[in-house]
Amino acid sequence: MPEVPAVLVDGLVMRYGEKTAVDGLTLEVAPHTITAVLGPNGAGKTTTLETCEGYRRPQTGSVRVLGLDPVRDRADLLPRIGVMLQGQGAWSGVRAIEMLRHVARLHANPLPVDLLVERLALDECGRTPYRRLSGGQQQRLGLAMALVGRPELVFVDEPTAGMDPAARRTTWELLQELRHDGVTVVLTTHYLEEAERLADQVHIIDRGRLVASGTPEELTRGSSATVRLVVDRALGPDAEAALRESVRSWSDHHGVGLESISFASRTLEDVFLELTGREADGE
Numbered sequence: 504m505p506e507v508p509a510v511l512v513d514g515l516v517m518r519y520g521e522k523t524a525v526d527g528l529t530l531e532v533a534p535h536t537i538t539a540v541l542g543p544n545g546a547g548k549t550t551t552l553e554t555c556e557g558y559r560r561p562q563t564g565s566v567r568v569l570g571l572d573p574v575r576d577r578a579d580l581l582p583r584i585g586v587m588l589q590g591q592g593a594w595s596g597v598r599a600i601e602m603l604r605h606v607a608r609l610h611a612n613p614l615p616v617d618l619l620v621e622r623l624a625l626d627e628c629g630r631t632p633y634r635r636l637s638g639g640q641q642q643r644l645g646l647a648m649a650l651v652g653r654p655e656l657v658f659v660d661e662p663t664a665g666m667d668p669a670a671r672r673t674t675w676e677l678l679q680e681l682r683h684d685g686v687t688v689v690l691t692t693h694y695l696e697e698a699e700r701l702a703d704q705v706h707i708i709d710r711g712r713l714v715a716s717g718t719p720e721e722l723t724r725g726s727s728a729t730v731r732l733v734v735d736r737a738l739g740p741d742a743e744a745a746l747r748e749s750v751r752s753w754s755d756h757h758g759v760g761l762e763s764i765s766f767a768s769r770t771l772e773d774v775f776l777e778l779t780g781r782e783a784d785g786e
């Protein structure tokens with residue numbers, strides 16, 4: 504028997520007064536995958552996620568999460584899902600790690616708090632009251648709180664917004680490890696690179712409707728206009744000149760106009776991570 508979809512949104516319509524935020528949205532999330540929901544500001548992503556999390560009741564259509572109704576079956580569902588909200592709600596005066604320990608105690612079989620503290624470098628903000636944490640620290644704490652209960656499914660709304668590049672990489676690694684361990688991850692993001700790197704499946708929504716679905720490869724396949732060549736070592740000036748010459752002669756031969764050729768040894772992110780003390784992943 505095929506496994507139940509981790510999330511099934513069917514004909515969902517959500518309105519705020521006159522404003523239709525979600526307009527007949529249907530989408531499915533396969534278990535044990537990372538699915539990215541993309542869309543411009545106001546597309547209805549957060550509203551959809553909040554409905555899946557049981558914070559809002561579908562006005563029209565239905566939502567099933569792990570086969571359950573997020574409102575009616577909330578008590579059964581809550582221990583099985585992790586939620587990282589945008590602008591994480593937290594008690595402003597509570598210290599970061601106390602809060603994480605508190606959330607851990609609410610779960611039957613929590614992850615060791617110290618492990619999360621170490622992975623997400625939360626020790627640097629352990630005694631700081633929540634309201635004094637930087638935006639990126641609040642995000643990391645929010646992620647830790649979403650994961651501490653060992654959920655089967657996590658909803659992460661713009662998980663890396665406001666994170667520095669090192670924290671963003673750690674978050675990507677953590678999300679990939681979760682998928683490897685069989686957890687389903689549903690994320691929204693405005694960083695297309697994030698979706699491209701992480702997601703098995705991408706849903707693009709606009710004005711509350713699904714406009715495209717597919718793997719990143721399926722969505723980006725087509726005729727190529729940008730060709731990127733990655734070589735395994737730094738090229739000296741002679742090798743660069745020879746490569747330029749070969750490319751020019753190829754383009755003359757095939758009648759293809761060249762708009763630019765550029766050479767770069769590292770990305771700005773590589774330089775940043777090197778200078779701020781964390782090695783790039785060697786990718």
Ligand SMILES: Nc1ncnc2c1ncn2[C@@H]1O[C@H](COP(=O)(O)OP(=O)(O)OP(=O)(O)O)[C@@H](O)[C@H]1O
Pocket residue numbers: 519522523524542543544545546547548549550551
């Ligand atoms: N509580 C609310 N009351 C009234 N309108 C709302 C409310 N929440 C969201 N909206 C409106 O519904 C639409 C969808 O909002 P939503 O937050 O779901 O979009 P989003 O795709 O998550 O956007 P973003 O990328 O900016 O986070 C927007 O036009 C927004 O202004």
